Amino acid sequence: MTSTTHETAARLDAEDPLASYRDRFVGSETPLVYLDGNSLGRPLRTTGERLRSFVDQEWGGRLIRGWDEAWMDLPTVVGDRIGSACLGAAPGQVVVGDSTTVLLYKALRAGVAARPGRTEVVLDRDNFPTDRYVAAGVADELGLTLRWIDVDTSAGVTLEQVQEVVGEETAVVLLSHVAYRSAWLADAPAITAAVHDAGALVLWDLSHSVGSVPLELDAWGVDLAVGCTYKYLNGGPGSPAFVYVAERLLDGLRQPIPGWMGHADPFAMGPGWTPAPGIRRMISGTPPVVGMLALQDMLALVEEVGMEAVRAKSVGLTEHALALTEDLLAPLGVGLATPREARRRGGHVTLTHPAMREVTARLWEVDVIPDYRDPGGLRLGLSPLSTSYDEVARGLARVRDVLLDLGASGA
Numbered sequence: 001m002t003s004t005t006h007e008t009a010a011r012l013d014a015e016d017p018l019a020s021y022r023d024r025f026v027g028s029e030t031p032l033v034y035l036d037g038n039s040l041g042r043p044l045r046t047t048g049e050r051l052r053s054f055v056d057q058e059w060g061g062r063l064i065r066g067w068d069e070a071w072m073d074l075p076t077v078v079g080d081r082i083g084s085a086c087l088g089a090a091p092g093q094v095v096v097g098d099s100t101t102v103l104l105y106k107a108l109r110a111g112v113a114a115r116p117g118r119t120e121v122v123l124d125r126d127n128f129p130t131d132r133y134v135a136a137g138v139a140d141e142l143g144l145t146l147r148w149i150d151v152d153t154s155a156g157v158t159l160e161q162v163q164e165v166v167g168e169e170t171a172v173v174l175l176s177h178v179a180y181r182s183a184w185l186a187d188a189p190a191i192t193a194a195v196h197d198a199g200a201l202v203l204w205d206l207s208h209s210v211g212s213v214p215l216e217l218d219a220w221g222v223d224l225a226v227g228c229t230y231k232y233l234n235g236g237p238g239s240p241a242f243v244y245v246a247e248r249l250l251d252g253l254r255q256p257i258p259g260w261m262g263h264a265d266p267f268a269m270g271p272g273w274t275p276a277p278g279i280r281r282m283i284s285g286t287p288p289v290v291g292m293l294a295l296q297d298m299l300a301l302v303e304e305v306g307m308e309a310v311r312a313k314s315v316g317l318t319e320h321a322l323a324l325t326e327d328l329l330a331p332l333g334v335g336l337a338t339p340r341e342a343r344r345r346g347g348h349v350t351l352t353h354p355a356m357r358e359v360t361a362r363l364w365e366v367d368v369i370p371d372y373r374d375p376g377g378l379r380l381g382l383s384p385l386s387t388s389y390d391e392v393a394r395g396l397a398r399v400r401d402v403l404l405d406l407g408a409s410g411a
């Protein structure tokens, strides 16, 4: 790293009002450069103690009594907390459980059922694979047509594209708020309004925005949303997802996996399924209590810091990565697959070069951990509360070293 690069990063860290939060994360004291917080966030130090005391006291001490005392309500208690800290959602509309994939399926089926007679689901070709696969599965099951929006892999879906395809046959429009590859930040309020103008419902995948970009689901009039908790909400590997259903849709909402835990009275164990009132009906089986532990520590931190401050740091980090890319990597032929305009950009940055697959493998060998995403994309996930400006600078300096080693010249 050159001395100017080092000095700039040191100055940005010194001026960063959130810099000290980094110390609260396990591993932040090591030289490892972690640029993959949007695949799996780092654990908070407090989580170790929470997990130990859960085993000793809540699980070990209370045993089956724990369900009545606390665990049964955890999906809605934690859901409401995600709703208020991150989603702009009033209580009673968010529940935690299942994987994002399963909740996508449940939400999409519920959305289609709420628009009877309509035969199309709209989505884009660059959406995350699980979203495309789930939509194709639902279309097969119900005899629906998928209407695809084509997008460039370095951009994302625009309002105009949505307006062009939605119509009276559209039941649900399924989109990612922040694109997993390009980080394109969709204009959620305007797109939601356009979908409503066509009489359809919108289902947003918030996996790459929750905990990184402030959301106002109630104010935007969003119908349905899902998102995962192991990225910017640091819930740990396989921590459960959440689903949001706007209150106005809850009455009469039909979800496709009716299970005993979403029943109005699970322990009545009666002959037929009577949905629980409100958002609880979206639950199917036993809530993943252990999976919701770490997430609660990160929610406490987000509540302490506030999403506006988190977003300000996120924009600072991505601007820093773009500036370094311009200086250090563009001369070696590295391109950008992420919007330059901050208001259209989420919390990660994707850099392109034909050698990026090999570059990623070499970086992992020296404890610099970004992600690789085809085609030729090195993805830097910059988790606002655990990533420092210096970490980004050290990482990008290493990218330059590896590219030079591989003979990149930009010619």
Ligand SMILES: Cc1ncc(COP(=O)(O)O)c(C=O)c1O
Pocket (backbone or CB within 6 Å): 099, 100, 101, 102, 128, 130, 131, 176, 180, 205, 207, 208, 228, 241
């Ligand atoms: C946009 C998006 N949706 C969904 C998922 C994940 O789904 P699941 O939690 O079911 O693996 C991811 C990442 O894995 C994602 O980036």
Ligand SMILES: Nc1c(O)cccc1C(=O)C[C@H](N)C(=O)O
Pocket (backbone or CB within 6 Å): 038, 039, 040, 180, 181
């Ligand atoms: N969920 C993941 C996993 O189980 C293993 C490795 C990576 C992931 C991810 O989250 C990938 C991520 N959603 C992406 O945007 O590519």
